[in-house]
Amino acid sequence: MKFPKKLSYKLESRNQNNSLRKLFIPNGLIDFASNDYIGFAKSVKIFNETHLYLITNKIIQNGATGSRLLSGNHKVYEEAENYIAKFHQSESALIFNSGYDANVGFFNSVPQKGDLILYDELSHASIRDGIQLSNAKSYKFQHNDFEDLERLIKCFQSETTEIYIVTESVFSMDGDCPNLEELAALSNKYNCNLVVDEAHALGVFGDCGEGLVQMLGLQNAVFARIMTFGKGLGCHGAAIVGPNDLKNYLVNFARSFIYTTGLSPHSVASILVAYQHLETENKALGILRENINHFNQEKNILGLKPMFVRSKSAIQSAIIPGNQNVKLIANQLQEKGFDVKAILSPTVPEGQERLRFCLHSFNSKEEISEVLGLLSTFVF
Numbered sequence: 001m002k003f004p005k006k007l008s009y010k011l012e013s014r015n016q017n018n019s020l021r022k023l024f025i026p027n028g029l030i031d032f033a034s035n036d037y038i039g040f041a042k043s044v045k046i047f048n049e050t051h052l053y054l055i056t057n058k059i060i061q062n063g064a065t066g067s068r069l070l071s072g073n074h075k076v077y078e079e080a081e082n083y084i085a086k087f088h089q090s091e092s093a094l095i096f097n098s099g100y101d102a103n104v105g106f107f108n109s110v111p112q113k114g115d116l117i118l119y120d121e122l123s124h125a126s127i128r129d130g131i132q133l134s135n136a137k138s139y140k141f142q143h144n145d146f147e148d149l150e151r152l153i154k155c156f157q158s159e160t161t162e163i164y165i166v167t168e169s170v171f172s173m174d175g176d177c178p179n180l181e182e183l184a185a186l187s188n189k190y191n192c193n194l195v196v197d198e199a200h201a202l203g204v205f206g207d208c209g210e211g212l213v214q215m216l217g218l219q220n221a222v223f224a225r226i227m228t229f230g231k232g233l234g235c236h237g238a239a240i241v242g243p244n245d246l247k248n249y250l251v252n253f254a255r256s257f258i259y260t261t262g263l264s265p266h267s268v269a270s271i272l273v274a275y276q277h278l279e280t281e282n283k284a285l286g287i288l289r290e291n292i293n294h295f296n297q298e299k300n301i302l303g304l305k306p307m308f309v310r311s312k313s314a315i316q317s318a319i320i321p322g323n324q325n326v327k328l329i330a331n332q333l334q335e336k337g338f339d340v341k342a343i344l345s346p347t348v349p350e351g352q353e354r355l356r357f358c359l360h361s362f363n364s365k366e367e368i369s370e371v372l373g374l375l376s377t378f379v380f
Contacts, residue, residue: 018323019344029339030367031360037314038203038284038361040274041234050270059269064262069251072262080272084239087275088210088227089219092247095271096256097263099199099228099238104130105254106195106224106240111136111164116156118149119166122174124197127166136164143171144178146186153190163192164223169212170200173348173356175315177201177212184221193223203232204314209278209285233278235270237263284361288314291359295368302376309354316357317343318375326353329378338371 014020040046054060057076064072077095084093096102107130111117117131117138131138139156141149153163165187167178180196187194196213203209209232213222224242229235240250250257295316299305309317320326323344330342333355343354355375359368 017345018327019346027334027339029334029337030363030371031339032357032363032371033339033341034360035200035231035358036234036360037232037358038209038288039234040203040232040277042362043234043277046234046270046273046277049273049276050266053269053273054266059265061265063264066261067258068262069258074265074268076265076268076272077262080268080275081239083272083275084227085241087208087279088225088241089214090225090241091244093227093239093241094247094250094257095263095268096238096240096254097260098236099197099226099230100126100129101256101260102226102228102238102240103127103197104133105250105256106226107131107166108133108255109250109253110224110246111162114160115162115164117164117166118152118192120144120168120171120178122171123166123168124172124199127168127197131166144176146179146182149183150186150190153186153192157190163190164195165192166195166197168197168199170198170204170313170315172200172315173343173354174309174317175200175311175313176309177311177313180212180216180218184218188221194221195224195226196222197226197228199226199228199238200231200313200315202227202229203278203285204288208282229271229274233271233274235274236267237271287361288359291361291363291365291368294365295357295359295372298369298372302372303380304372304376307379314359316359318355318357319352320355320379321351321353323353326355329375330355332378333371333374336374338367338374340371 066072081093081095096105103126111134113135115136117136119140120143121140122143139152141152170177184194198211201211205212206215213219213225224240224246226240228238292314299308307318320329326342330340333340340355340357343356345353
């Protein structure tokens with residue numbers, strides 16, 4: 001069958017640049033690659049309690065069967081959303097099928113024509129894709145640079161323009177965090193709507209893994225938070241938490257919510273049970289934080305600190321320019337039994353290629369010390 005020449009050219013170009021993406025099956029190596037920060041994806045207890053919840057509540061439906069506005073809604077959705085809203089100290093929560101769907105649904109529908117979206121230049125692809133679908137104008141500000149952000153606000157502020165400021169509490173490729181307290185104050189000063197994607201903060205920051213916004217006590221200063229479950233919670237889906245009116249608006253106008261089959265009762269029950277475990281099991285959170293501290297101490301001892309992006313999160317990125325160079329070192333670490341992934345351009349800008357270490361509560365301090373020791377022998 002004929003394959004379009006333009007598509008063939010793009011694939012070949014990726015191959016020539018050593019940046020062709022491929023699917024792979026998990027390899028059984030020591031995990032420094034997944035986003036399962038506190039081990040919930042592997043939890044037998046959560047797995048069993050999810051099934052017990054379904055049996056106890058006599059829920060035997062295998063699939064959602066349609067959009068939640070048609071036949072895909074069920075009582076476990078209401079219980080889960082009420083629980084999530086209370087957990088995040090918010091008026092409401094609305095579950096989406098994924099973090100990507102949540103971001104696309106929000107930014108496609110909420111900012112209106114004549115409004116303005118100001119987003120961090122390193123915002124996730126799902127945020128940028130949603131913004132592209134919006135009728136609002138958008139401009140990026142330099143990464144975590146609030147002077148640049150304020151300059152843009154002053155340029156475009158008017159009485160009729162709603163301004164949405166968009167950032168992430170933990171950036172997925174760098175692992176760094178913005179100064180959310182300063183950002184919230186700036187947003188309040190100019191009466192803007194602050195939107196924070198907490199995908200990589202849920203299950204990592206806060207006494208019960210609530211996220212960075214709540215850890216800092218800023219939940220009332222943020223218009224909307226996107227909480228993604230496929231990382232720290234180890235299950236599928238996401239929720240947008242915010243005012244009751246926002247939930248009502250999204251149900252009526254967010255196309256990625258309206259025109260898709262809802263999650264199955266089993267998926268939603270998994271979300272609910274995982275949230276319940278966040279409240280009752282904070283031992284894993286404590287171990288994760290100890291591992292983050294140990295990682296940072298070890299990279300300082302080994303002289304690796306200059307090559308790493310500054311981060312106090314579970315994501316630690318070592319900049320090794322060049323797709324070929326970073327892939328070589330990733331392969332060397334994998335041959336030694338450690339699953340560390342190379343992040344290539346164009347996923348990150350050319351010259352900013354990196355090794356991305358994801359830390360977990362189930363990693364031992366000995367594993368952390370060994371993988372960093374190997375890294376130092378490969379780069380020095």
